[in-house]
Amino acid sequence: MKQKLFYAILIASFALSAIAHYSGMSGTLQFVLCCIAVIFAAGFMGKATESVAHYAGQRMGGFLNATFGNAAELIIAIFLVKDGLHDMVKASITGSIIGNMLLVLGLSVLFGGLKFKVQNFNVRLAGYNASMMLLAVVALFIPALFARSFTTHETNTFSVLVAVILIVAYALWLLFSMITHKDELSDTSTEEDAHHITWSKGKSIAFLLLATVMVAFISEWLVGTLEEFTHKFGLTELFVGAFLIAIIGNAAEHSAAIFLAMKNKIGAAVEIAIGSSLQIALFVAPVLVLISYFMGNTMDIVFTTYELAAIGVSAVIAKSISQDGSTNWFEGVLLLVVYVILGIAFFLV
Amino acid sequence: MKQKLFYAILIASFALSAIAHYSGMSGTLQFVLCCIAVIFAAGFMGKATESVAHYAGQRMGGFLNATFGNAAELIIAIFLVKDGLHDMVKASITGSIIGNMLLVLGLSVLFGGLKFKVQNFNVRLAGYNASMMLLAVVALFIPALFARSFTTHETNTFSVLVAVILIVAYALWLLFSMITHKDELSDTSTEEDAHHITWSKGKSIAFLLLATVMVAFISEWLVGTLEEFTHKFGLTELFVGAFLIAIIGNAAEHSAAIFLAMKNKIGAAVEIAIGSSLQIALFVAPVLVLISYFMGNTMDIVFTTYELAAIGVSAVIAKSISQDGSTNWFEGVLLLVVYVILGIAFFLV
């Protein structure tokens, strides 16, 4: 029943977005329709990825989830890169990172904590996640710091080099966490979380392709409406990229993490939230730099002070809260408080 | 015997301060007399608060201690706010935070550590304290960072909003630590620490009112002498606020924490030091912003780089030292070394 409603909204919102786009309706209406459509298409894409991953076997499947888990955001960002909206790309990367670490983690921990007094998860995994997140923060801080003394050419060279290093580091992290030290990092709460796969192998692949195409179309339409929408409501690119785009692109994961937390599977929720942040910082962001480089208009990896502060603050507070491998409702409140303060600041700036 | 001496000094120093103030004696003499008087009046106020809290029952009593524990400092700061000395208010907030985290904690850990090789306390409490302190640091950093791009009006709006959010977060922290997760955070070393209450209920309330009035009067006299004193000795507002005012306002707590540490109740000492820092950052500071707002001359929550660096450094080093739930003399030395280096820097600046 729920499934049917999901597909009905998916198809309807996609169709309405298409109509609104090609008939040239008002930008705001287009923006709203595209937002709804992209949330559902991204959710569809996530299901299809999981299903394909299921048939690909455990190892290859894990790899697929780890690289295509944020594919919807990657596609939106590619269209932003294509239009040269580099600042909004970086704002949306920032927003995805802090959205996952503060909003998703915060809501999961809060709702989970309201139902269960204390929730526990594998503390070793939390430690590695924190170290990886630190690497990501460091890798984004260094270019911003040194760029002040660089020429544009040097900044671009440095950005491409850092991007390549980060992708290699991310590949080694997958090797480490999925192959050489897999057993150490497994979390009992996630293992039980069997997915109910209902599609055949062929259907899964077809649906993944279909979902990708849908996301790609809606992304292009959505990106086309951003400028009008941003100006009309007097918003900054920073706020739209870091809050609106980021929340839309991650909505499917958000709800999944919160439901898992409320089933006392906080380990799985933490893995989604932190794992997704890592993937954005160490894989999606560098891939976008390389894509922009091959498109001939290199997007540097230099984030603004505000963005870096937001990412740094989020990483530090998420680390402090997750490092003991145990969560409660108040820790969720803390994460959300920081998110709200950052949101107000980004809105006012 | 000791009690009698205490009250004798309290009354004498209050009387002499009053005489010095109303007869218009030299500013320096007034300053010194007021300092002595305020130390003893704040101590008296602390005792009366504890006594009232005792009769109010455990829960309400804990709440009273948590909100009025730094009432003396709050009163001094209100008179500073009234005189528009916003910079000195913020310096004294900074000084209270670093004074508690470095000087009080450092002396407690050092003296406790000279008597006992290793002292242990509830590590879970330490973890929460660290996360709360991080929130406080983050909440003070973000306005300073973003204020550069804000108009004065936006800065004030943002300050008031952040103040409200912090007070809500502090209220939820009290709910969490005193009600929903009380048992988890209790420290055996603090439980044994029964207070010897000798006053009746009526007397306690009367003494609390009396102490409040005394502190209020002395604070007004003290604040009136600050400008003359500061100029005469060529000191900066930053140094006077962050070191002199802060040490005077916290003297009573300082001695209490050190005595507890020397009785091997390091958990209680840590709770006083860190708890007091949290109260200043998450309750006193926002309340002062709101008071200034209602007075019609909003004090923003934007601290200087020096103040933020001092607070950030203190939080990081206090966290690093307290997070293993065990202390020794050398950790006390480390805290004091950082305090001394900061003190020299603030003096020279």
Place this chain on the structure above:
Amino acid sequence: MKQKLFYAILIASFALSAIAHYSGMSGTLQFVLCCIAVIFAAGFMGKATESVAHYAGQRMGGFLNATFGNAAELIIAIFLVKDGLHDMVKASITGSIIGNMLLVLGLSVLFGGLKFKVQNFNVRLAGYNASMMLLAVVALFIPALFARSFTTHETNTFSVLVAVILIVAYALWLLFSMITHKDELSDTSTEEDAHHITWSKGKSIAFLLLATVMVAFISEWLVGTLEEFTHKFGLTELFVGAFLIAIIGNAAEHSAAIFLAMKNKIGAAVEIAIGSSLQIALFVAPVLVLISYFMGNTMDIVFTTYELAAIGVSAVIAKSISQDGSTNWFEGVLLLVVYVILGIAFFLV
């Protein structure tokens, strides 16, 4: 056999460096020869120090190792100070700190981790090391921050005061870790690590003196070639000091730490890497400030933003990785990745 080869290269490289220097050969050739000679002379000095320490008894020996363990670097730096090359001194201090925390620790953890799945060491020691390293970072950040508002005279005064405080703190750290809390910090993996001492007491002392003289001579020759070499290859003082000089000065320790890690003595390797960083930051750097002060041309303790960022980033990532008292190959990769990114940034700047 290996020993003979070591001494053959030591004598040959020393002789060739001397010939190159006094016959005025090309700067680049002199630079290369001096580099080789100083690596072997520093290694010889390390062996002689250990041997003298062995005869001096456990306590005095530990003290000798703790203060003369970085003597070679200290000697090179003294010649740089003498020539007024303050920026290069600070760059080489930075380079030694990050080289030990990222390169040495990274290679040790990586190679150890390729041989053993997980390696463990005393977690308590790791905690103290992290707190000490934080103190070092804080002590280097505060002068840089406040120096902006200081006159040159105030900066120098502050630098000398901070230097004295750090040396006192380091002395207290030795008292703590070697005397009052020695048993708590001992690591079983290091205890087994008996040194095979083959020299008599007299010979050890004579060799230590000989090694010191050799290092001093080569250092003077090496420093003389730096300017020519730096200009010829278009390198910055920052890069030469932070990467070339630092790697050369620490080469002996680097190889020792890696060999220990591969023998599963990761605790000893961590102690060399982190202990050496601490010694540089809390003893060598302040001693150089005092030496420069007595030479009449005070070198302040104000590091550049780049240097501080590199030190801060290294401390944070080394702390995050070492704090659980357990290492694996991927953590080595993380440390090396940060080192490489910093290396590229320093090269480009």
